[in-house]
Amino acid sequence: MYFALEPKCRRKDLFDFENELKRLEDGVKFGRIILITAPRRFGKTSLLKTFLNECSLPFIFIDARRVIASEGIVNMRGFMIEFTNALNDFLNRYRGVIGKFINSIKGLDGVEVTASFIRLSWKKKNRANIALILDNLNKWASENNLKVILAFDELQEFRVLPINFPSLLAYIYDNLLNIVVILTGSQVGLLYDLLKVDNPKSPLYGRVLYEVKLRRLSNEEAITFLREGFRQLSYKVNENLIVEAVNKLDGILGWLTFFGWSVAYGGETSLDRILEHAARQAIEELKSFLKKSRAENRYRIILRTIAVKPSTWSIIKKSLEAEEGIEIDDKNFTNLLNNLLKLNFIEKQNNLYVIGDPVLRHGILLYL
Ligand SMILES: Nc1ncnc2c1ncn2[C@@H]1O[C@H](COP(=O)(O)OP(=O)(O)O)[C@@H](O)[C@H]1O
Ligand SMILES: [Mg+2]
Incomplete structure (x- = not known):
């Protein structure tokens, strides 16, 4: 069903990602580190989960959003619990064949192995060493002539942890040839900041990242998605409503799914109310x-200015200065804009800054 709200994990529920699935397959075959990038709600998690479920390779799936959901924030404890759970899921799926790997990590510091699960310590003085665990995983995979996928969903959320991800990833890239890494990121700028591939001083410098960028659906594709989704549920819907919804929501799969779900399951027929809810x-x-930001008020003014109308650097700066009644340093102002760009809340199109997500734009105008 297209209109189920959770990320999809089966090909038959996934609309139109054949090319992207093929690109991922090639990436895993020929690449070392693969990125799936796109703004929020474009279908990154759905693509990744479907791929992992269908590719028949062993995988470990680590979800940053799950850490935030259970801990409220990203911290080392939450990360290690997530990593432990992901490792246990993986072991449960391959229980019959993985005994040797389990034995190999038994003696490591901070690793407790029982008959039914593995526990990793996160406490500073006895913290399990992830690189060592991956070493052993790689050895197991290589002896069995397998590739193992290590996937991090929304990796940039982990940037606050005391883990040096560029080093860890470079180590895997160079040495653990039977492990392939897949990363996703909604905040593409932050993801690249974390990886620092362009920085000659970074361990990942010069490594090839294989990027799969997700796109918006075209209007036609979006209409087809909605029609098909309603057809799957045998739900009759006015064609005008579909066209109007696509005009308002653009080709963003998450919003289209939310719309279809609200109509078909929620019995909501007012597009305005659905939009409000989404916003x-x-x-x-x-x-x-x-x-969390010290420049909260400035961001607010910048976002509102852009939401009212796509604007140039100098127009946005002028309206901020007019609101604050003081002159603002160019560099400080550019930093604020760049932060919003990195977080993907705004986009730059030629000379204009715009809110790329029409629902977010609506939300800023209504509620910010
Ligand atoms: N190709 C697709 N086919 C059907 N539904 C999709 C597709 N891509 C995304 N969705 C739906 O859109 C919403 C957002 O998808 P998700 O994979 O969580 O996006 P992201 O990880 O990019 O934020 C979910 O409700 C998901 O079920
Ligand atoms: Mg996601």
Whole structure:
């Protein structure tokens, strides 16, 4: 069913990602580190989960959003619990064949192995060493002539941890040839900042990253998606509503799914109310970022200015200065804009800054 809200994990529920699945397959065959990038709700997790479920390679799936959901924030404890759970899921799936790997990590510091599960310690003085565990995993995979996929969903969320991801990933890239890494990121700028591939001083410098960029659906594709989704549920819907929804929601799969779900399961027929609901969701993420920032008020003014109308650097700066009644340093101002770009809340199209997600734009105008 296209209109189920959770990320999809089966090909038959996944609309139109054949090319992307093929690209991932090639990436895993020929590449070492693969990135799936796109703004929120474009279908990254759905693509990744479907691929992992269908590719028949062993995988370890680590989800940053799950850490945030259970801990409230990203911290080392949450990360190690997630890593432990992901490792145990993986072991459960391959229980019959993986005894040798389990034996090989038994003696490591911070690793406790029982008959039914593995526990990793996260405490500083006795923290399990992830690189060593991966060493052993690689050895097992190589003896069995297999590749193992190590996947991090929304890796940039882990940037606050005391783990040197560029080093860890470079180590895997260069030495653990039977492990392939797949990373996703909504905040593409932050993801690249974390990886630092362009920095000659970074361990990952010069390594090839294989990027799969997800795109928006065209209007036609979006209409087909909605029609098909309603057809799967044998739900009769006015064609005008579909066209109008696509005009308002663009080709963003997450919003189209939310719309279809609201109509078919929620019995909601007012597009305005659905939009309002969606806009509230979109704005919550933005608000939680703003709450943590010292420049909250400035970001608010910048975002509102851009939401009213796509604007140039100098127009946005002028309206910020007019609101604050003081002159603002060019460099500080550019930093603020760049932060919003890196977080993918805004996009730059030629000379204009725009809010790329029409639902977020609606939310900013209504609620920010
Ligand atoms: N290709 C697709 N076919 C059907 N539904 C999709 C597709 N891509 C995304 N969705 C739906 O859109 C929403 C957002 O998808 P998700 O994979 O979580 O996106 P992301 O990880 O990029 O934020 C979910 O409800 C998901 O079920
Ligand atoms: Mg996701």
